[in-house]
Amino acid sequence: MFVARSSAVAARLLEEEMVIMCPRTSKLFVLNAVGSAIWSALDGGTPLSDLVRDQICARFDVDFETAMAHASEFVQQLAEHGILITAEQPITNQVSLENATQEAG
Amino acid sequence: MIGTTVTIGDIPVRLWSRDRSFSRLVRKRYANFVRSCSSDSAELIISLSPGHSPQADQELKVFYRDGTWYIQRGDFSAEWDMLSRRGTVSQPRSPYALDSLLRILHTLILAQQGGFLLHAASIIRHGRAFIFAGQSGAGKTTMCRLAPPDSVLLSDEISFVRPAAFGYYAFGTPFYGELAVPGKNTSAPLSAVYLLEHATENQIEELPSRLALTQFLRNVLLFAHDPETVGQVFSSALQLISRVPVRRLRFAPTPRVWETLEQVVCS
Numbered sequence: 001m002f003v004a005r006s007s008a009v010a011a012r013l014l015e016e017e018m019v020i021m022c023p024r025t026s027k028l029f030v031l032n033a034v035g036s037a038i039w040s041a042l043d044g045g046t047p048l049s050d051l052v053r054d055q056i057c058a059r060f061d062v063d064f065e066t067a068m069a070h071a072s073e074f075v076q077q078l079a080e081h082g083i084l085i086t087a088e089q090p091i092t093n094q095v096s097l098e099n100a101t102q103e104a105g
Numbered sequence: 106m107i108g109t110t111v112t113i114g115d116i117p118v119r120l121w122s123r124d125r126s127f128s129r130l131v132r133k134r135y136a137n138f139v140r141s142c143s144s145d146s147a148e149l150i151i152s153l154s155p156g157h158s159p160q161a162d163q164e165l166k167v168f169y170r171d172g173t174w175y176i177q178r179g180d181f182s183a184e185w186d187m188l189s190r191r192g193t194v195s196q197p198r199s200p201y202a203l204d205s206l207l208r209i210l211h212t213l214i215l216a217q218q219g220g221f222l223l224h225a226a227s228i229i230r231h232g233r234a235f236i237f238a239g240q241s242g243a244g245k246t247t248m249c250r251l252a253p254p255d256s257v258l259l260s261d262e263i264s265f266v267r268p269a270a271f272g273y274y275a276f277g278t279p280f281y282g283e284l285a286v287p288g289k290n291t292s293a294p295l296s297a298v299y300l301l302e303h304a305t306e307n308q309i310e311e312l313p314s315r316l317a318l319t320q321f322l323r324n325v326l327l328f329a330h331d332p333e334t335v336g337q338v339f340s341s342a343l344q345l346i347s348r349v350p351v352r353r354l355r356f357a358p359t360p361r362v363w364e365t366l367e368q369v370v371c372s
Contacts, residue, residue, distance in 0.1 A: 008332035010339035014315040023335035026327050028319050 003051075003075050004044030004091040009083050011039070022081050029083065034060055038071055042084070044091030048075065106150075110142050111135045111207070114265040114276035114292070116214055117146040118207070124153050127198055134200045137290045138279050147190035147214075149183075151203065154195040167209060167328040174329075176209055178202075185210060187217070208263060208280060209328045216334050219341040220267030222326040225298070227259035227275045227288070228252050234275035234293040235366065236264050237354070238324040239301035244356065246283040248301065251360050260288040263326070266295060266345070273349055296370060297350040300324075304355035307365040317351035318342055 005011075011020040018036040020029040031039055034056060041055040048071060056067045078084040085091060106121045107128040117140060122128045132139055163179030174185040174192075181202040185192035192210075196202040212222050225238035226245035230253065237248045249261040259265075259275055262282030266275050273295040277288035300312070300320050312320065322342050327335070345351075352369075356362040 008335075010332075010336045012318070012339070012343055014318060015313055017315055019315060019318055021322065021335055021339045023330050023332045026330065026335065028322055030315065030319060 001048045002087050003042050004085045112140040117143040119146040119148045122151040150193045152195045216337045223264045224324045225264040226261045227264035229257040229293040233296035236298045243301040299354035302355045307362050308355040310353040317346040
């Protein structure tokens, strides 16, 4: 699975936790350190499994299966709110990704 | 057409109506906020329509299309051009529909200026504005009632905040809650934002920036859900928390809470 951040959200890393605001509902999400690490690594072009292995298992004390299960659930929840975009193929909308990166600034 | 210029937070909006008695109603409702006509006024033409449901509890829709904001609820339907700052509304004779529309318009205008309408009470004491934010029951009106007699009420329900050259200013609004008294049409530099919480003792706690941001944003009136406006408000909130202290105020409902606040200001 490939995952990209929606260009519509506003986000900022504060004290190692990502604060995200969903435009559709104005709902606020605060990601913990692991969630923030996943969020920061999402580029739309790297499979989620690779991100989990390289960014999560390498940095946090967690085995791949557990981390992957949690990451999948995390992605699914945020995708339901329109905050993340998922696809079976790499997501190549660079304009969208650039916007999301700027907002996460 | 009879025009009445209502100026909230130095933003003049000229309200036009063909109905003389409704214009009188408007002047009475916004009495302290009625100013003489200004050349830079935004303009809103009001058409009284008996066809609109007086029910205000229907879902509010605020959306932007081709340069125009559309604001619709059971009791009114409005269009607003942000560029020309002109719009129209079709609504019943009730002033409540206009009150709601003015709040929404001000959130849209303020979003472009880095400001906010907040679900909060605000009071001026010794030349500095205090904002007390919280949802219904948090103690906004209580803080206003407990304020010393030399305080100036800006609002017990909907507060108006905008950045200035140095810091932020809070302005009075005609929007009120339980107190049923409009605020004074004045302003003062913002001292701090306090997030209210009932307690048995008075205690003030500085909030780390993440909590300050999320708690502050939860009290921002935001009716539009387009990414641009939400992004503006999010960025503006980040700016505010970097320049204005956001604190949690645990308080017991006695006048001593104001002594506690004064101690913080003096320190």
